[in-house]
Every structure is written in structure tokens, then in C-alpha cells.
Amino acid sequence: xxxxxxxxxxxxxxxxxxxxxxxxxxxxxxxxxxxxxxxxxxxxxxxxxxxxxxxxxxxxxxxxxxxxxxxxxxxxxxxxxxxxxxxxxxxxxxxxxxxxxxxxxxxxxxxxxxxxxxxxxxxxxxxxxxxxxxxxxxxxxxxxxxxxxxxxxxxxxxxxxxxxxxxxxxxxxxxxxxxxxxxxxxxxxxxxxxxxxxxxxxxxxxxxxxxxxxxxxxxxxxxxxxxxxxxxxxxxxxxxxxxxxxxxxxxxxxxxxxxxxxxxxxxxxxxxxxxxxxxxxxxxx
Numbered sequence: 513x514x515x516x517x518x519x520x521x522x523x524x525x526x527x528x529x530x531x532x533x534x535x536x537x538x539x540x541x542x543x544x545x546x547x548x549x550x551x552x553x554x555x556x557x558x559x560x561x562x563x564x565x566x567x568x569x570x571x572x573x574x575x576x577x578x579x580x581x582x583x584x585x586x587x588x589x590x591x592x593x594x595x596x597x598x599x600x601x602x603x604x605x606x607x608x609x610x611x612x613x614x615x616x617x618x619x620x621x622x623x624x625x626x627x628x629x630x631x632x633x634x635x636x637x638x639x640x641x642x643x644x645x646x647x648x649x650x651x652x653x654x655x656x657x658x659x660x661x662x663x664x665x666x667x668x669x670x671x672x673x674x675x676x677x678x679x680x681x682x683x684x685x686x687x688x689x690x691x692x693x694x695x696x697x698x699x700x701x702x703x704x705x706x707x708x709x710x711x712x713x714x715x716x717x718x719x720x721x722x723x724x725x726x727x728x729x730x731x732x733x734x735x736x737x738x739x740x741x742x743x744x745x746x747x748x749x750x751x752x753x754x755x756x757x758x759x760x761x762x763x764x765x766x767x768x769x770x771x772x773x774x775x776x777x778x779x780x781x782x783x784x785x786x787x788x789x790x791x792x793x794x795x796x797x
Contacts, residue, residue, distance in 0.1 A: 516685065516686070518656075518659060518660055519660070519681070519682060519685045519686075521656060522653070522656050522657060522660065522678055522681065522682040523682040523683065523726075525649055525652055525653045525656060525678070525682075526653060526675075526678055526679040526682045526683075526726070526730070527682075527726055528649060529646060529649045529650070529653065529675070529679075530679070530726055530729055530730075532642055532645055532646050532649070533646065535642060536639060536642040536643070536646070539635050539638050539639050539642065540563060540635075540639060542631075542635055543563075543568075543632060543635040543636065543639065546628050546631045546632050546635070547632060549620060549624070549628050550617070550620065550625070550628050550629070550632065551613055551614055551617040554610065554613040554614070554617070558606075558609060558610070558613070560600070560606065563639065564596065565595070565596075565640065566592060566595030566596040566600075567592075568636045568639070568640075569595055569636070570591070570592070570595065570610075576625075576629075580610060580611060580614045581611060581614045581615050583611070585604060585607050585608055585611060586604070586607075588607040588610065588611060589603040589604040589606070589607040590603075592606055592607055592610075650674075650675055653674065653675055653678045654674040654675070654678075656678065657674055657677060657678040657681065660681055662681055662687075662780055662783075663677045663678060663681050664785070665779040665780055665783060665784060665785060665786070666680060666681065666776065666779060666780070668779070668785040668786040668787075669734075669738060669742070669775065669779070669786045670738060670741035670742045670786075671734065671737035671738035671739070671740060671741040671742060672734050672737065672738060673737075676730055676733060676734040676737065679726070679727075679729075679730030679733075679734075680727070680730050680731065680734065680776060682726075683700075683724055683726050683727035683730065684696065684727065684776070684780065687777065687780040687781045688781075690777070692777075693773055693774050693777035693778070696773055696776070696777050697770055697773045698723065699723060699724055699727065700723050700724055700727040700728045700731055700773065701721070701722055701723020701724065701725070701727075701728045702723070702728060702731065702766065702769055702770045702773060703723070728769075731769040731772055731773065731776075732765060732766060732769045734769070734772060735765060735768040735769035735771075735772045736765055736768075738768075738772060739765075739768055742788070743788075743789075744788070744789050745768060745771070745772070748767075748768055748771055749764050749765070749768045750764075752764035752767045752768065
């Protein structure tokens with residue numbers, strides 16, 4: 513049990529962020545389910561995220577499908593560009609894609625259309641509110657983690673930023689609580705039971721479903737980010753990805769997270785900074 517106040521304080525913030533992320537994921541799933549009723553081909557054809565603020569505004573309560581279908585492409589592009597504050601690289605092409613998807617969609621009756629619009633608008637507001645809350649938490653997490661010197665070791669790893677570093681530190685606490693990295697991995701639930709009887713040993717060993725779900729979440733999210741920036745972890749991920757025909761990404765990512773546990777353990781235990789393969793690891797000041 514973590515007893516030091518600074519770790520507990522950080523843990524309150526990072527665990528709340530974890531819960532809000534899951535709430536937002538669930539809201540996005542419900543938004544997409546209802547969007548399918550309104551425009552069943554849009555999510556498949558849209559070249560950008562349907563959850564960008566400008567797209568959600570247009571799809572939820574700003575314009576009706578008939579309005580979008582009848583608008584001049586240039587006018588719709590201008591509206592998208594204004595709503596996106598110039599972030600869309602080709603607003604006219606985006607407008608054409610949206611308009612085509614809308615024209616190809618089947619039309620709902622007015623009663624059902626109105627109910628779907630209300631639901632979409634409700635979820636759009638909830639998602640926007642959750643995004644603001646998560647951004648606020650991220651700022652507080654960044655301010656809090658600075659009082660814990662161990663975070664500097666984790667921040668030296670490419671792909672691990674303040675939020676992931678804080679999430680890991682908040683759950684690990686003082687690394688001396690664990691005798692070795694295997695104990696830390698087991699605590700996170702990144703542990704596979706061996707199925708063996710006599711001379712038989714099963715090839716498929718399912719991961720245990722116990723452990724600290726918050727630590728496991730931050731390890732997996734951090735591993736996903738690290739593999740995109742560090743060639744060693746990228747190569748390991750790809751190796752595991754191509755080993756099996758099913759569940760490739762999920763399996764490879766969890767195994768990459770297990771590999772990351774070893775790095776987290778040695779960096780925290782020895783107060784080191786991470787350096788790329790071929791360089792010597794340096795000690796933190």
C-alpha cells in the first residue's frame with residue numbers, strides 16, 4: 513500500500529483521468545452508434561476524425577442533412593474551415609466527402625430524425641465537457657509530478673510524457689516496494705500462467721486478469737507511444753505482431769508493455785536516464 517502523501521495525491525489525479533478517458537470512450541461509441549442512423553456511410557468515408565469539434569458541431573445540431581446536401585460545396589468548405597480554425601488541409605475535398613456521404617445516406621422519418629439529433633447533440637456536449645476536464649487534469653498532473661524526482665527518469669524515455677510518467681509513478685510509488693521487475697509486472701497484471709501437465713505444455717498461455725488495472729493501463733498506453741518513437745521497441749513490437757495470425761496488435765502491444773516494465777524498473781531502481789541502444793545509460797542528478 514502506498515503511504516506517502518505525494519504519491520497518493522498524484523494517484524487521485526491520474527486515476528480520475530483514467531476514469532474520464534473510459535467515460536469519453538463509451539460516449540464516443542454511443543455517438544457513432546447514433547450517427548450511423550443519421551448517415552450510415554460517413555464514418556467509413558471521412559478522411560478526418562469524426563470527433564473533431566467542427567465535424568461534431570455540423571453533424572449534431574448545426575445543420576440538417578438536407579441543409580448539407582443542398583449547400584454549395586464552396587460554402588460548406590468555408591464553414592468547415594471557419595469551424596476548424598484553418599486546421600483542415602483541404603476543406604473543399606472534405607466538404608465533397610461529407611456531402612456525398614449525406615446524399616448517399618437513407619433518410620429517416622422526422623420523429624426518428626429529431627430524436628437522433630437530440631441524442632447526438634447531447635453526446636457531443638458530454639464529449640466536449642469531458643475533453644475540457646481531461647485537459648484540466650493534465651495541467652494539474654504536470655504541476656504535481658514535478659515534486660517527485662523519479663519522474664525525470666521516465667521522462668527520458670521517448671514517448672513517455674508527463675501524464676504517462678505521472679500515471680506510472682503514482683501506481684508504482686517507491687520502486688523498493690518490489691523485490692524485482694517480475695514482481696512489478698505481476699502487480700500490473702502483465703503475467704501469463706503456464707499451463708503444464710507432465711511433459712505437456714500448452715502453446716497458448718492466457719494473460720491473468722488480476723493486478724492493478726491503472727498501472728496496466730498506463731504501461732500499455734506508454735508502450736504504444738514508445739514503440740512509435742524508439743526503434744528498439746518498434747522492432748520488438750513488429751516481431752511479436754507477425755508471430756500470430758489473430759489479435760496481432762493487442763497481443764504485440766501487451767508484450768511490448770511487459771518489456772517496458774523491465775526498463776521502468778531499472779530506471780527507477782538505479783535512478784538512471786534512458787539512452788538509445790548503443791549508448792551508456794546515465795545517472796540522474
